[in-house]
Amino acid sequence: MKVSLLTLVLWLCVFPGHFNAQWGGQGGGEEKADPNSKVVILSDANFRDQVLKPAEPFFVQFYAPWCGHCRRMMPLWEDMAKTLEGQTHVGKVDCTVNEWIKNKYHIRGFPTIKLFANGRIDSFDGARTEVALKEFLDLHQGHISDRVEQEKYTLRSFDWRGDAEPIRIALAELGIQYEDIRYESEAEWEKDKSKLQLTGVVPFGQLPSLSIENFHLSMSSVILRHLARTHKMYGNTQEETSLIDSFISDCENFLDAYSSVVHESNPEKYVIRLKAFTTVEVPMWMSYFESMLVRSQSLWASDGYSMFFVGGKLSAADMCVFHALSTALGVAGQKSLQAYRGLREWFVGIGNRDNLSEYLSGSSRPQHMHGPNAKFGNAEHPADATNNPFRNVAA
Numbered sequence: 001m002k003v004s005l006l007t008l009v010l011w012l013c014v015f016p017g018h019f020n021a022q023w024g025g026q027g028g029g030e031e032k033a034d035p036n037s038k039v040v041i042l043s044d045a046n047f048r049d050q051v052l053k054p055a056e057p058f059f060v061q062f063y064a065p066w067c068g069h070c071r072r073m074m075p076l077w078e079d080m081a082k083t084l085e086g087q088t089h090v091g092k093v094d095c096t097v098n099e100w101i102k103n104k105y106h107i108r109g110f111p112t113i114k115l116f117a118n119g120r121i122d123s124f125d126g127a128r129t130e131v132a133l134k135e136f137l138d139l140h141q142g143h144i145s146d147r148v149e150q151e152k153y154t155l156r157s158f159d160w161r162g163d164a165e166p167i168r169i170a171l172a173e174l175g176i177q178y179e180d181i182r183y184e185s186e187a188e189w190e191k192d193k194s195k196l197q198l199t200g201v202v203p204f205g206q207l208p209s210l211s212i213e214n215f216h217l218s219m220s221s222v223i224l225r226h227l228a229r230t231h232k233m234y235g236n237t238q239e240e241t242s243l244i245d246s247f248i249s250d251c252e253n254f255l256d257a258y259s260s261v262v263h264e265s266n267p268e269k270y271v272i273r274l275k276a277f278t279t280v281e282v283p284m285w286m287s288y289f290e291s292m293l294v295r296s297q298s299l300w301a302s303d304g305y306s307m308f309f310v311g312g313k314l315s316a317a318d319m320c321v322f323h324a325l326s327t328a329l330g331v332a333g334q335k336s337l338q339a340y341r342g343l344r345e346w347f348v349g350i351g352n353r354d355n356l357s358e359y360l361s362g363s364s365r366p367q368h369m370h371g372p373n374a375k376f377g378n379a380e381h382p383a384d385a386t387n388n389p390f391r392n393v394a395a
Contacts, residue, residue, distance in 0.1 A: 038081035040091035044100040051091070052354055057117035057142045058089040059133075064096050067110040073128050080133060087143045106307050106349050115142050119175015119355060120231075123313060140232075153178035156196075157208035158189070160368040160378070162259075163220040164208035166251075166323045170227050170316065172359035180364065183207070185372065221248055228316035240311045247292075247309060247317035251324040254285050258327055262369075262376040270375050278332040285328065286336070289321055290343045307349050314350075322350050330369060331376065 042050060042060065051058045061077055063070035074092075081090035095102040095110070105114065105121075113124040115137065122140045126132040137143060153171070157164035159182035171178055183189040189207065196202040201216050202209040209218045210226075217223045228234035228244065235241040261277045264270040292309055300312030309317040325347055329337060337344045351360055359365060369377030 037078060038085055038090065039078055040081075040089060042091045042093045042098075042101070044098045047093070047098075047101055051089075051116050056089060056144050057115060057137075057146075058091055059084070059137065059142060060090075060114050060116065061092045062095050062102070062105065062107045062110065062112040062114070063092060064110045065094065066096075069128075070111045073111055076128065076130060076133075080130065083130075084137075084143075087145065088137060104352060115140055117142050117146075120173075121353070122232075125312075151213045152211075154181060154211040155179070155208060156181045156183070156202065156211075158182065158371060159184045159366055160370055161366045162370060163255075165326075165366075166319050167208060167210065167220060167223050167227070168359070168365070169323055169356065170224060170233070170319045173314070173319065173353060173356050174227070174231050174233075175355050178210075182366070221252060224248065224316050224319065233315045233319075235311050235315060237311075240315075243310050244315050244317045248320050250288075251320035254281075254324050255327060257281060258331070259370070262331075262374045264375060265373075267375075274331070274376075278336070282328045282332045282336055283339075285324070286340050286343060289325070290340045293342045293346055307346055314353075318350055322347065327369070 040050065040058075051060065059080070061070075061073070063074075077090065077092065084090055093101050095107050101107075105112075111128075113133075115122045115124065118141055120140075122136075124133065124136050126136060153176055155164065155167060155171070155178050157167075157180075168180075183192075193202070193205050196209075197205040201211060203216055203218045206218045208220055208223065209216060210223045211217075217226055225234070225245075225248070235244050258277065261270070261273045264273055296309050296312070300308075300310075308314055309321060325337075325343070337347065351357060372378055
C-alpha cells in the first residue's frame with residue numbers, strides 16, 4: 001500500500017505520542033513522568049538541585065531515545081529504582097534534549113551510568129545486570145546508610161600555589177573538607193616547625209603536610225599517592241599504577257624546571273631562560289601530554305574517546321597534569337594551548353567537573369604562585385599568576 005507524503009506528515013502530527021510516550025522525544029520537550037515509576041526524570045533545569053546539592057547518593061542513567069541498548073535496559077532501571085527506594089536515588093537523563101548535562105559530563109555513548117555520591121562521581125562500566133549494578137553501589141558506597149562522618153583533614157602549606165596545589169585539586173575533586181593552614185613566609189613557618197616536627201605532626205619538617213586525624217604525611221607526591229590509593233584514583237592494575245607514578249614524576253620534573261626559571265636571580269638570565277621555557281619547553285611538554293592522551297584513547301576508550309590519562313577514568317595523573325598545564329598557561333599564555341586540540345578539550349573537561357570547578361572559581365584558592373623571592377607570580381610581580389588560566393581557556 002502506498003502512503004502519500006502528506007498523509008504521513010498528518011499522521012505524525014496527530015499521533016506523536018506513538019514515538020514519545022516513554023522516551024520524551026528526540027528534540028522536543030521534557031519527558032512526561034510516569035506516576036508508577038520510581039525513576040526520577042532529570043533535566044538541565046533540575047539536575048543541580050536534585051543531584052548536586054543534596055548529600056544523598058544518586059545513580060543516573062544518561063540515555064538517548066533512539067538507543068536500542070537504552071530501551072533494553074530501561075525495564076531493569078525501573079526495577080532497580082523500586083528495589084533501591086529509600087537507599088539510593090535512581091534517575092535518568094534524556095541527552096537528546098538536555099545538552100548542558102550531556103556536554104558537562106562528556107557523554108559520548110549510550111547508555112552511560114554514573115554514581116554521584118560522597119562528593120564524587122564514579123562511572124559504571126560493568127555488565128548491565130542487577131547483580132553487577134548492586135555490586136558497583138556497594139563498592140562505591142552508593143547507599144544512604146554508607147555515609148559516615150568525615151575524618152578531620154588538615155593541610156599545612158605556604159600561602160601560594162606551588163607544591164600543595166595538586167593536593168588541593170585532589171581534595172576538591174574528592175569533596176573532602178579540610179582545615180587550610182597557610183604560612184605567608186619561611187620565617188613564619190620556622191616559628192611552628194620545631195614543635196610540629198617534634199610531635200610528629202609534620203614528619204621531616206617539610207611542607208606541604210597533610211594530617212588525617214592522627215595520621216600525618218609530608219611531601220606533595222607522598223600525600224597525593226596516599227589520597228589516590230585511598231580514594232580509588234590510582235589505577236586498577238600494576239601497569240596503570242606504574243603509569244600514574246610516571247605522570248606524577250613527569251609533572252614534578254616540569255614544575256622543577258618552571259621553578260628554576262621564575263627563581264632566577266640574575267635579571268638578564270631570567271629573560272633568556274623565560275623565553276626558552278615558553279617557546280621550547282612548554283610546547284615540548286604539551287606535545288608529550290597530547291600524545292599520552294592519544295595513547296590513552298587507544299588503550300582504554302572503548303568508544304574511541306578518552307577524557308583521562310590512565311585507565312579510562314579520573315586518576316592522580318589527571319590532577320598532576322592539570323596543575324602542570326595551569327602553571328604553563330600562567331606564564332606562556334592561553335594561546336599556547338590552541339595547537340593541541342585534544343589536550344585543550346581534556347583541560348576544559350577536567351576543570352568543569354563539579355567539585356573542581358567550584359574550587360577554581362572560589363576565593364579559597366591561593367592567589368599567588370610563588371614565594372617572595374620569585375621573579376614571577378608573587379605579590380610584587382603577580383603578572384597573570386593571580387588570574388585563573390582555566391577560566392581563560394574555557395571561556
